[in-house]
Amino acid sequence: MLLPDKESITVAYAIDTGEVESFGKIGTTKTEIDRLCKRLKSKSARVRVVYEAGPCGYSLYRHLIDRGFDCMVCAPSLIPKKPGERVKTDRRDAVKLVRSLRAGDLSAVYVPGVEDEAFRDLARAWASTRDDLRQARQRLKSFLLAHDVRYTGRADWSEAHRRWLSSYSFANTWQQLAFEEHRRTIDDRLAQCLRLETALREAVVNWRFYPVVLALQAMRGVQFVTAIGMVSELGDLSRFTHPRQLMAWLGVTPSEHSSGNRRRQGSITKTGNSYARKLLVEAAWSYRHGARVARQIQVRHEGLPKAIIDRAWDAQLRLCQRYRKLVARGKNANIAVVAVARELAGFIWDIARLAMDLALPHDVQSA
Template sequence: MGWTASMRHQCAMMGSEDHSEETARMTITTIGLDIAKSVFQAHGTDASGKRLLKRKLGRSEVAAFFGKLERCRVVLEACGTSHHWARVIRDAGHDVKLIPPEMVKPFVKRGKKNDAVDAAAICLAAAHPDARFVPIKDEEQQSLLSLHSTRSLLVKQLTMTINALRALAAEFGLIVPVGNCRLSELMTKIEVSTELPSTMRQTATLLFEQYSRLVESIESLEAQIRTHAKQDEDARRLLTVPGIGPVTASLIVASVTDIGAFDTARHFAAWLGLVPRQHSSGGKTRLGRITKTGNREIRKMLVLGATSMLYRAQKWESAAGAWLCKLLERRPGRLATVALANKLARIIWALLSRKEIYRPAGRSVATA
C-alpha cells in the first residue's frame, strides 16, 4: 500500500522535530540534573533561561548521554552520590557544579514536587547571582572520609553497647563506677555471682564481647586517621592548635577541600553552624542559638575540643586562654564552650588560608 499525504506530512514533521532537538542540544548552556538511585531527570536551558531539554535518564544512560553532548555546565544537588556522578560527567568533558540543597529549595514550585520540577529548580538556583557551590571531592578524599564516618558509627554503637550492659547488670543489683575501664570489673562481678540466672550471664558475656570487638575496630580506624594526620601538611598545621587532635585535624582536611571558598573566617564559622541565628527586624537585632548548619561532624568535634580546653582555661597561657578566662567570668560554661568552638573555627581558617602555624601569643608565623 502506498504512502498517503498525511503519512508523508507526519514523517516530515518527525524529522523536523528530531532536527530541532539536535539543534537545541547544540545551544544548551546549563543542565540541571536531579539524581536518584535509578532514575535521573535532566533539564537543559540556553543562556537566556529558555528550556531546550527535558529528559528522563536511566542509571546506565547517564555517561553515554553526556558523552554525546557539547560541553556545557551541569549542576547537581550536593548529596551522598553527587560527587561520584560529578566525576563521571566531568570526565565526559563538562563543567560540573554541586549546589547545596538549601539553595535549590526556594525555587521548587509549591505543590508541584517531582523530579522534573526539581531539575528545573536546580537550573534556576545555579543562575542566581548569589549561588555558591560545593567543591567536588576526589576518590581519595571520600575514602578518608569513609574512615571518619565508620568511626563515628562504631563510637555510637560502642556507647549503646556500654549503656545496655550497665543497664542489664543494674537490674540485678550490680553496678560499677563511671568509666569504660570499669567494665572488666563489672564482668567479674557477673561471673562470680552465683545468684544470677545463666541466661543473664550469657547475655552479658555477649555484650562484653561485642564491646571488645568495637574497641578493637575503633582503635584500628583511629590508627589510620593518626597516620594521615601526621603525613598531611595542613593536618600537622592544625595539630598546633590546642583542643584539636588528629581526628579533628584529619576530618577538617578531608572535608574542606578548598579553604579559599570562604572569604573570611566568619564565613567558615557560619558554614559550620557556629554563629547565632538572627531574627532582626525594624533595625532591632535579635540573636538566638547557633544555626547548626553545615558539617555536623566538624562542629561536634570542635565543641568537644573546646569543652576539653574549658577545664584547662587557667593553665592555657595564650591570648585565646586569657580571652576564655574573661568570658567565663561573665558567661555560663556551655555558652563559653560554643564561643570557643567559634574561635577555633576562625583560627583554623587563618592557619589554612595563610599556611601558618598557631602561636600562643596570638600571632601566627609561616611554617618553615
C-alpha cells in the same frame, strides 16, 4: 539540570535565554550518561550542568568533569523555595534548578579530591565505630543496672573495671548468655577501633594535609581524634579566604533577623557539617581553665615550628580570657563555650594556613 537518584536521573535544560524544557528521565549507567552528554553538546557548544548533592556521592560530577563539562554540585538546603509551594516532583525540581542556575541563586558544595574523600571515608568509619563502642558500653551498663548489679568503684572501663566484669556471672543461664553477648560486642567494637586507628595513623603520614593535622595538635583541646576529624571533614582550608567563612560553614555564627534600624540575633545557625561542629565545641570546653601548657601538649609540640607553637599559645591566652569574661558577664557556660568555639575556628584556619605555608616535614610524628 540533573536530579539524580538511585535508579534514574531527571533532566531539564534551556538553550541560551529560551524556555526551560524537560528532557525526561535517563538511567544511571555511564553509557546512558555519555549518550546524554552527546545530545547536550549537539544543542550548544558550552554546556553548564548542575545537580543536587545527595546520597549518590560525587561520581557523576567527576564523570561529567572528565567529559569536559562545566559541572556544579549545589547544596539542597540553600536552593530558593517559594513559601506557598506545595507540589514537589522530580520534573519540577529539575526545571527549578535550571532557572536558579540562570539567576545565580545556587550555592556550590565543595567536592573533595578522590584521595581526600577516601581518607575521609576511613576517618568516618573510625568515628562511627567509636560511637558504636560507646553505645555498646552504655547498653551493658543499662543491662547491669536493670538487674541491680553495681560496681563499687568508678565504672570508667579501666583495667580494674574490666577485670570485675570478666569475673561477674549471673545465676540464670539466659541472663548470663545475654551478659556475655554484651561483653563480646564491646570487645569486637574495641578491636575494630584499634584496627581503624592503626590504619589512620599509618595513612595520615602520606596524606597531603598531614602538616595541618600535626599543626592543629599544637592547640589545647585538639588531639589526634579531633585533628583527624576536623581536617578530613574540612578538606582544603585554603578555599576559605577569611576565617568568618569557615565559622559560617561550621554553623557557629549567630542567626539574624533584622529589619530597619532593629537588629536581632539568635542562636547559632547550625548549618554545615554537624560532626566538625561537634568536634569544635568539644575542643572549646578545654578553655574553661587557665592557660597552661600541659605535659601532653608539650609532647605534641616536639618538632613543630616555633611560629605554630606561638600561635597555639596566643589562642590559649585569648580563648581562656574570653571564656572568663563571658561567664563574668553572666553568660551561660554553654553559650560562652560556643562563643569560644567560634573564635577557635578562626585560630584553626590561621594555624592550618601556617602549616601549609611552612611545609612541615613528614618525619614529625603525631602524638
